[in-house]
Amino acid sequence: MGTQIPAPAAARPVPLSGRYRGEMSAPAAGRSALELRIDIDPTGANTPVANRISGDFFDINSVPIPGGLPRTWQVYRESWIVDQPEVRCFAGAIEITGTMRYWKGSHPATLITISIAWDELALGQAEVTLQETGSAASSRFTCDQVSHFFRELSIEVAACSSISQQPILPAYNTGAHNNRPTDVQARVLDIPKAYAEAGVRVSIDPTIRPIDDSAVSLRAWSSAELYDALQTYFSLAGSEWPRWAMWGILATSFDTPSVGGIMFDVQQERGAAGSPERKGFAVFRNHSWFSALRDGDPTTQNEAAAARQFLYTWVHEAGHAFNFLHSWNKNRPDALSWMNYDWKYDSRNGSNRYWSRFRFRFDDEELIHLRHGDRASVIMGGDPWGASGSASAPPSAEYLRFAPGAMAQAEGNVPLEVLIRSKTYFEFLEPVEIELRLRNLLDNYPLQIDTNLALDYGTVTLYIRRPDGRILEFAPVTCRVAEPAGKLLASSNEGAESGENRHSTLLQLTYGSPGFYFDHPGEYQLRAVYNGLGDIAIPSNMIRLRVGSPTKERDIFAQDFFEHKVGLNLAFNGSASPYLRKGLDVIRTACEQYADTALGAKMAVVAANALGRPFYRVENDKLTQSHKPDFATAISLSERAVNTWKSSAAAQPEVASNLLLQRAASAKADLLARSGRVAQGRSELMTLSKDLLGRGVPSAAVRGIETSAKLLDTSGLPADIRPEGLTADPEAVESVSLATELRTSSRKKSTARTKKPRR
Amino acid sequence: MKVVHLDLQDGFDGDTVSVEVEGREVTRKRDVKTRRMIGLAESLVVQIPDSAKAIRISVPEKGIACMVDVPKARTYVGASVANGGIETLVSEDPFNYA
Numbered sequence: 001m002g003t004q005i006p007a008p009a010a011a012r013p014v015p016l017s018g019r020y021r022g023e024m025s026a027p028a029a030g031r032s033a034l035e036l037r038i039d040i041d042p043t044g045a046n047t048p049v050a051n052r053i054s055g056d057f058f059d060i061n062s063v064p065i066p067g068g069l070p071r072t073w074q075v076y077r078e079s080w081i082v083d084q085p086e087v088r089c090f091a092g093a094i095e096i097t098g099t100m101r102y103w104k105g106s107h108p109a110t111l112i113t114i115s116i117a118w119d120e121l122a123l124g125q126a127e128v129t130l131q132e133t134g135s136a137a138s139s140r141f142t143c144d145q146v147s148h149f150f151r152e153l154s155i156e157v158a159a160c161s162s163i164s165q166q167p168i169l170p171a172y173n174t175g176a177h178n179n180r181p182t183d184v185q186a187r188v189l190d191i192p193k194a195y196a197e198a199g200v201r202v203s204i205d206p207t208i209r210p211i212d213d214s215a216v217s218l219r220a221w222s223s224a225e226l227y228d229a230l231q232t233y234f235s236l237a238g239s240e241w242p243r244w245a246m247w248g249i250l251a252t253s254f255d256t257p258s259v260g261g262i263m264f265d266v267q268q269e270r271g272a273a274g275s276p277e278r279k280g281f282a283v284f285r286n287h288s289w290f291s292a293l294r295d296g297d298p299t300t301q302n303e304a305a306a307a308r309q310f311l312y313t314w315v316h317e318a319g320h321a322f323n324f325l326h327s328w329n330k331n332r333p334d335a336l337s338w339m340n341y342d343w344k345y346d347s348r349n350g351s352n353r354y355w356s357r358f359r360f361r362f363d364d365e366e367l368i369h370l371r372h373g374d375r376a377s378v379i380m381g382g383d384p385w386g387a388s389g390s391a392s393a394p395p396s397a398e399y400l401r402f403a404p405g406a407m408a409q410a411e412g413n414v415p416l417e418v419l420i421r422s423k424t425y426f427e428f429l430e431p432v433e434i435e436l437r438l439r440n441l442l443d444n445y446p447l448q449i450d451t452n453l454a455l456d457y458g459t460v461t462l463y464i465r466r467p468d469g470r471i472l473e474f475a476p477v478t479c480r481v482a483e484p485a486g487k488l489l490a491s492s493n494e495g496a497e498s499g500e501n502r503h504s505t506l507l508q509l510t511y512g513s514p515g516f517y518f519d520h521p522g523e524y525q526l527r528a529v530y531n532g533l534g535d536i537a538i539p540s541n542m543i544r545l546r547v548g549s550p551t552k553e554r555d556i557f558a559q560d561f562f563e564h565k566v567g568l569n570l571a572f573n574g575s576a577s578p579y580l581r582k583g584l585d586v587i588r589t590a591c592e593q594y595a596d597t598a599l600g601a602k603m604a605v606v607a608a609n610a611l612g613r614p615f616y617r618v619e620n621d622k623l624t625q626s627h628k629p630d631f632a633t634a635i636s637l638s639e640r641a642v643n644t645w646k647s648s649a650a651a652q653p654e655v656a657s658n659l660l661l662q663r664a665a666s667a668k669a670d671l672l673a674r675s676g677r678v679a680q681g682r683s684e685l686m687t688l689s690k691d692l693l694g695r696g697v698p699s700a701a702v703r704g705i706e707t708s709a710k711l712l713d714t715s716g717l718p719a720d721i722r723p724e725g726l727t728a729d730p731e732a733v734e735s736v737s738l739a740t741e742l743r744t745s746s747r748k749k750s751t752a753r754t755k756k757p758r759r
Numbered sequence: 760m761k762v763v764h765l766d767l768q769d770g771f772d773g774d775t776v777s778v779e780v781e782g783r784e785v786t787r788k789r790d791v792k793t794r795r796m797i798g799l800a801e802s803l804v805v806q807i808p809d810s811a812k813a814i815r816i817s818v819p820e821k822g823i824a825c826m827v828d829v830p831k832a833r834t835y836v837g838a839s840v841a842n843g844g845i846e847t848l849v850s851e852d853p854f855n856y857a
Contacts, residue, residue, distance in 0.1 A: 256797075256799065256802065256856075258766070258799070258802060258853055258854060258855050258856055259797055259799070259855070259856045259857070260855055260856065260857050261857040262796055262797055262856075262857070263796050264796070266795075266796060268794060268795065268796070269794065269796060287855070288853075288855070289855060312857070313857050316857050317857065320796055325795065326795075326798055328769070328798075329769070329795065329798075341798070341856075341857070343848075343850070343854060343855075347848050
């Protein structure tokens with residue numbers, strides 16, 4: 001498969017190939033981890049050399065805990081591979097170089113150099129240097145060899161009691177059947193040995209868990225029932241994923257009798273969407289393939305064929321769990337691989353040819369995927385999107401091209417929960433807004449967060465998987481740099497009841513720099529990554545929402561709605577600029593045409609903000625006020641939005657409806673106050689706080705509203721508690737109260753924000 | 760009557776599949792979709808007159824079709840959508856999947 005390194009094996013105490021692990025030594029020691037795989041010399045008999053180098057980068061995150069050990073966790077970032085590395089040998093040392101190819105995203109060309117020395121007893125550490133072309137800066141890692149295998153996997157097994165006679169697990173002597181390659185020495189293969197030859201260490205839990213199926217008439221399983229059994233019997237089913245672990249069941253039969261085995265843990269089979277996938281597979285003992293299977297060595301050719309097929313089926317199904325497609329689905333219909341069908345191969349190459357040529361191995365491309373593939377595409381549950389994709393598909397597949405951060409997954413004990421949630425259905429054209437909530441998970445230790453969570457601060461990155469399968473990173477129209485807005489979340493044990501251990505905000509997602517993100521009906525999936533104070537990164541859960549199909553009327557209106565000037569109005573939360581007037585007109589039309597709907601209410605808030613504040617622009621080289629606040633219209637619009645959210649929240653309690661009501665009512669209070677009706681504005685906020693308390697909103701959040709009511713004056717809501725998008729009325733600055741002066745003087749100035757150093 | 764075991768295998772993606780014998784439709788299946796993990800969408804059993812020598816398999820919405828000779832009393836046919844048409848395999852033994 002590749003040229004092996006020329007130095008004699010006796011020169012090294014152990015093979016160089018295998019898995020290494022270490023941390024960054026420069027420029028930021030300890031901030032990143034590297035799992036490195038070197039595949040340049042044989043690690044065993046029947047183990048081909050792939051002549052590749054590959055690796056996975058992890059960010060190391062840490063939060064100090066006074067009086068205790070710091071809470072640390074890693075976040076997987078991305079994987080890369082070096083095809084055909086150059087190897088130079090010296091006395092007692094080796095140097096490997098090559099150009100890194102990242103599986104996802106855009107990266108500058110990067111050269112990797114790995115140096116390993118040894119003495120007669122042991123290998124030294126692998127010193128790894130990464131150098132971007134045209135840059136003087138480099139990154140360095142120091143890694144220790146941890147295994148001669150490239151991956152490790154554990155398998156739990158269950159077996160139906162009605163068919164639990166031996167053998168439950170396969171073992172086959174490759175010389176038992178006469179139809180075999182004649183130049184291959186016979187060897188006994190079981191699942192661990194078959195995968196060891198592929199470079200994967202497989203350990204099977206010796207306890208085979210019995211499933212008592214004696215009392216029921218079920219004799220043929222469906223994929224949904226197999227998935228249900230996995231959830232019950234697999235000890236790791238409810239654990240954190242991804243992991244290198246699988247569950248296999250020896251069951252009776254499948255509801256499609258011609259199926260001898262299946263990897264059922266993908267969305268298409270099990271019927272349940274989302275991650276984690278590829279954790280479980282089944283083999284069906286009552287299939288005709290295994291009718292001659294016996295305990296012990298085969299005594300006839302039929303028994304040998306059955307034993308051979310039994311081994312093949314177990315290894316094949318576990319291969320699907322590694323995300324292998326069938327050979328013909330990868331344009332390799334003539335592959336002599338565990339992942340081909342004998343009859344498919346024979347239909348092209350002649351009867352009985354597959355078994356006469358098959359050497360009980362994966363093909364070269366599959367070995368590269370298994371050992372060196374993009375981690376998210378190999379590890380079980382590795383795709384947080386549950387996309388059922390495969391890196392063994394053609395590399396030009398578009399779904400492979402998306403921001404590497406979209407695959408970020410945390411491993412370890414994170415101190416903060418990052419939760420996103422929303423209602424599951426949005427009307428066509430309705431702006432999509434979701435709740436982002438940060439919750440302190442630490443007992444007895446408060447945690448500082450940055451509450452600049454709007455997407456244009458960059459503290460939160462959001463990924464959207466559209467109905468067509470593309471995964472996009474939300475790119476805001478604007479970019480804000482600011483000092484972090486710190487907030488201390490109470491410890492989990494002290495703040496859970498009052499709500500002081502958590503903080504929520506609305507994220508507005510409708511329009512970004514590429515345009516509208518939710519302009520097609522269908523299912524969307526969303527994930528976020530919070531990059532918080534102390535340069536930590538924590539991914540969120542994944543949510544699904546559906547954008548409904550349009551009525552004919554909305555479909556026609558969409559022609560005007562999905563337009564740049566409307567989008568910018570939404571992004572700016574309303575604008576009185578004459579350049580965007582057409583967009584505001586469409587929004588006002590939507591307010592009227594879709595009054596009493598979610599779309600109408602959201603448009604009303606945007607229009608109210610545009611109309612209810614002054615607008616300044618340059619005319620004749622002079623900054624002038626081009627729009628005076630139209631408080632009457634703005635207040636009327638915001639009143640409409642408040643009433644819609646009140647009746648909506650009461651009739652159909654929904655996630656984020658409280659936040660939407662709060663935003664609309666706060667906007668109305670702000671307008672009332674700035675129009676001179678401060679008492680009415682305060683009353684609006686106090687009514688809001690009572691409404692929210694009645695709906696079970698935690699007292700900490702409601703106290704904030706009551707504080708706002710006290711601080712409300714003719715300048716409107718204080719800036720630090722004003723909902724996103726509401727700006728101050730500069731005409732009211734001179735009439736600011738003493739309280740506002742004190743608040744203003746305590747505000748920090750804007751400074752540039754430093755970002756996490758790139759490798 | 761002859762029996763044709765027809766497995767609709769790879770390449771189906773929500774298609775409608777029609778099977779005709781001597782110009783007459785004997786079965787029609789809608790929303791046929793290949794299960795990628797096994798390479799099989801649906802298994803059909805079609806009974807045809809002893810006099811019939813072939814069946815016609817078509818995917819009308821894609822405008823593709825093929826004829827398959829079925830001379831024996833029992834035939835196993837695997838059909839896949841591939842390379843712009845329908846490709847078939849004929850076997851004396853059942854197809855099995857993993």
